Amino acid sequence: AFTGTTRPQRLLRAVQERATRGDSESVIAAIDHFCRHQEWAMNVGDEKGFILDSVVSEVSPQTALELGTYCGYSTVRIARLLPPGGHLITLEFNPNYAAVARQVIAWAGLEDMVQVVEGASGDWIPHLREHFGIESFDFVFLDHWKELYLPDIKLLEECGLLRKGTVLLADNVVCPGTPDYLEYVRKSQSYESHYFGSHLEYTRAEDGLEKSVYLG
Ligand SMILES: Nc1ncnc2c1ncn2[C@@H]1O[C@H](Cn2cc(CNC(=O)c3cc([N+](=O)[O-])cc(O)c3O)nn2)[C@@H](O)[C@H]1O
């Protein structure tokens, strides 16, 4: 029996045992299998993941940001669809999760397109331009603490990291829910918002993604 391992470590072991190195589809499938048949984990999952894929493919971002890496499942889903030269920065403040995510991303063979940055989103966002030479983001995926969605997009606005047409995609706007964020993006003249209904990962509970285009 495996005592003393964390769920992210057990998820990583499932990837290393079941997925083929360099094959991002098999990494995604291995994590979905683990979460359906072994242990639920808060990855965006396959059903909402399909919606994430379609939005990423439509935007085809050169610069992408993810808030809340966790084990790197959505990081792999996004990075595998980036166009040539595309780059994804993902912020994770839990060092144990970041360590697992780096290995999951490497197993998928996507480490050259992804930068896992350790630290709190609120601390890092003001330094992304100077540190990574980012002008603005084409795409932002929000999946970290739900109370931080709103303050963090306001910070992205203030730091000039959003441009006309930047697409924000937010997970869990129904469950666990992000009421203040939803109200803001749906009421603000600076955003055009659309809700994609789905289900909480690996369950029948309702959840969905909110896509919001920044209008400047
Ligand atoms: N300010 C922050 N900056 C960077 N990373 C952060 C920050 N806050 C949390 N995180 C990280 O997000 C990761 C994942 N995470 C996401 C959440 C919030 N998400 C959820 O709580 C959640 C919860 C459920 N759920 O309860 O069913 C389903 C989901 O899809 C979810 O994303 N908490 N940790 C964790 O590794 C955490 O360290």
Ligand SMILES: [Mg+2]
């Ligand atoms: Mg989520």
